[in-house]
Amino acid sequence: MKKTIWIKHAAQLATLASEGKGARSKEAMSELGLIEDGSVWIEDGVIQAVGTTKELEKRFSSFAHEAEVVDASNLLVTPGLVDPHTHVVYGGSREREFEMRLEGATYMDIMNAGGGIHATTRMTREATEEELIVQTMRRLDSFLAHGVTTVEGKSGYGMNLETELKQLRVMKKLQEQHPIDLVPTFMGAHAVPKEFKGREDEFVDHLIHDMLPVVAGEKLAEFNDVFCEKGVFTPEQSERVLEAGKRFGLIPKIHADEIESYGGAELAAKVGSISAEHLLKASDQGIKAMAKSGTIACLLPATALYLREEAAAGRKMIDEGVAVAISTDCNPGSSPTTSMPLVMNLACISMRLTPAEALTAATYNAACAINREKQVGSLEVGKQADIVLWKVKNYQELQYLFGVNHVKSVWKKGVRVV
Ligand SMILES: N=CN[C@@H](CCC(=O)O)C(=O)O
Numbered sequence: 543m544k545k546t547i548w549i550k551h552a553a554q555l556a557t558l559a560s561e562g563k564g565a566r567s568k569e570a571m572s573e574l575g576l577i578e579d580g581s582v583w584i585e586d587g588v589i590q591a592v593g594t595t596k597e598l599e600k601r602f603s604s605f606a607h608e609a610e611v612v613d614a615s616n617l618l619v620t621p622g623l624v625d626p627h628t629h630v631v632y633g634g635s636r637e638r639e640f641e642m643r644l645e646g647a648t649y650m651d652i653m654n655a656g657g658g659i660h661a662t663t664r665m666t667r668e669a670t671e672e673e674l675i676v677q678t679m680r681r682l683d684s685f686l687a688h689g690v691t692t693v694e695g696k697s698g699y700g701m702n703l704e705t706e707l708k709q710l711r712v713m714k715k716l717q718e719q720h721p722i723d724l725v726p727t728f729m730g731a732h733a734v735p736k737e738f739k740g741r742e743d744e745f746v747d748h749l750i751h752d753m754l755p756v757v758a759g760e761k762l763a764e765f766n767d768v769f770c771e772k773g774v775f776t777p778e779q780s781e782r783v784l785e786a787g788k789r790f791g792l793i794p795k796i797h798a799d800e801i802e803s804y805g806g807a808e809l810a811a812k813v814g815s816i817s818a819e820h821l822l823k824a825s826d827q828g829i830k831a832m833a834k835s836g837t838i839a840c841l842l843p844a845t846a847l848y849l850r851e852e853a854a855a856g857r858k859m860i861d862e863g864v865a866v867a868i869s870t871d872c873n874p875g876s877s878p879t880t881s882m883p884l885v886m887n888l889a890c891i892s893m894r895l896t897p898a899e900a901l902t903a904a905t906y907n908a909a910c911a912i913n914r915e916k917q918v919g920s921l922e923v924g925k926q927a928d929i930v931l932w933k934v935k936n937y938q939e940l941q942y943l944f945g946v947n948h949v950k951s952v953w954k955k956g957v958r959v960v
């Protein structure tokens with residue numbers, strides 16, 4: 543028996559309908575495909591029709607008795623939010639670093655003293671697979687409670703084959719155990735592990751020859767990411783890592799120009815990276831190069847806030863023609879949050895995106911940044927019924943009433959999960 547759900551009478555339905563056009567830039571970032579008194583007809587987890595309630599009443603009146611009706615009066619309805627950049631699988635926690643930064647230490651000071659990524663690497667190496675599953679499950683529950691239905695997750699707290707595989711296997715298992723869709727990225731090049739200190743190129747060789755083939759062989763990742771940053775991996779080393787990943791079918795991503803301007807945005811364009819992350823210090827040429835190559839800027843304003851840095855130039859990037867996505871960057875050091883609604887608000891306040899652009903950046907463009915735009919990120923016929931009902935009457939109110947969780951209910955593949 544078919545399971546039919548009919549969401550009716552949404553005060554505002556933001557469909558983000560995109561007709562498969564690919565990541566949106568410039569004015570297209572403001573087109574939300576709004577429908578007043580909107581309606582969605584879902585069969586077996588797949589969207590079959592989207593329109594006004596009147597239109598769908600006309601079309602489906604003879605099947606209406608078969609449907610579970612969900613009254614969305616006075617509610618905003620959007621696609622499930624997509625988080626295209628997280629480090630959600632990790633052991634332990636780093637609250638002491640939060641205090642240290644408030645006392646004046648920088649992110650890099652802490653990392654160079656063996657804390658930061660290295661501290662989480664120690665704790666993740668020590669954790670069992672089961673412990674990581676339990677910890678990560680809690681974070682995924684919190685994502686879901688905030689309206690997020692698809693999450694990209696990176697390895698990178700192993701930096702040895704055993705632990706990188708452990709993190710990626712945890713994601714694979716969670717994919718089966720949790721309603722959220724997890725999209726895996728290999729990030730063995732997150733830092734140079736302490737056992738390779740002073741032998742950075744050797745580590746890059748080891749990663750290329752001994753790690754990448756196994757990760758790709760076991761089909762544990764779709765993307766390959768690198769932390770291209772002064773004191774971590776140079777643009778040359780980053781390029782080698784990303785080009786090697788390409789040969790194994792892994793799509794490049796790059797943590798670029800977060801702390802210093804280092805040519806990361808330019809490299810992203812050069813290697814054909816699907817997205818470049820952070821970009822707080824991206825150069826003007828880098829931004830132009832990304833607009834030309836169609837590289838999506840994945841901006842992380844919660845991280846900038848948490849590190850008390852000026853956020854990326856989101857407004858300027860959109861005006862220059864770069865497609866912008868946004869993300870929590872959920873990680874134990876620089877952004878321990880799972881709240882995409884907070885990130886949308888910060889995108890408006892600290893990067894001067896409009897509320898409409900912020901919603902596009904957290905849904906359709908975010909889906910494009912992880913190659914999922916055919917399945918999620920908009921409410922269109924044939925797509926997964928990943929849908930959020932919000933206790934606000936329009937998308938502006940969603941961004942305006944900040945710091946509060948407005949989720950009323952979350953539907954994943956047509957099943958109510960919150
Ligand atoms: N900048 C590099 N990596 C992560 C932070 C990882 C950590 O501090 O544990 C990021 O994207 O912010």
Ligand SMILES: [Zn+2]
Pocket residue numbers: 627628629797819871
């Ligand atoms: Zn990151």
